[in-house]
Amino acid sequence: MAKNSLFAVLLRSPWWISVAIALALCVLAFALLPDEYRVIGALSGLPFAVVGVIAAWRQWHQPSAARVAETQQALATMAWPAFALLLEQAFRRDGYTVQRGKTAAADFELERQGRRMLVSARRWKSARTGLEVLRSLQAAREASDAPDALYIGLGPISENAQPFAAEHRIAIWQAPELAQALRGLPLKETAAR
Secondary structure (H helix, E strand, O other): OOOOOHHHHHHHOOHHHHHHHHHHHHHHHHHHOOHHHHHHHHHHHHHHHHHHHHHHHHHHOOOOHHHHHHHHHHHHOOOHHHHHHHHHHHHHHOOOEEEEOOOOOOOEEEEEOOEEEEEEOOOOOOOOEOHHHHHHHHHHHHHHOOOEEEEEOOOOEOOOHHHHHHHOOEEEEOHHHHHHHOOOOOHHHHHHO
């Protein structure tokens, strides 16, 4: 699906917008169309209702803004050993085999169902992520023939690093993704260690 298509935009929007469009199309069909076409006209809102249900399901499983802020604040105060332990727990819970990285560019090497991923997370507190970190992660991925790479950082990604990450399919986790990945894990107890 194209990134800026109507349904892609609606999937990223609050779920109730799609449902409201579906209801509006249904009401308009019954108000303006002749009797024999009303049901068919009302069915034109069905794709919007489906998108609304999918968006609601996705949004139901996403952490709240308060949870994201709480996670970001807790992670920003952690030392590397505590943060690394927390990430290991989250990855293992999600079914990955976790090994510490063998190079400076990759902190973890994950494997699940025969697919490997290199993870760079040591610079998670950096105020801004530049191109050099992503280039070194990409070089480590190419050297190890790992198909996937993940960069974890709380700060924003620089403008020149964003296209590089997209071009090389480097996934980026920031506070919202970390709040989702670390769901159910005790952040405060880990930060105190």
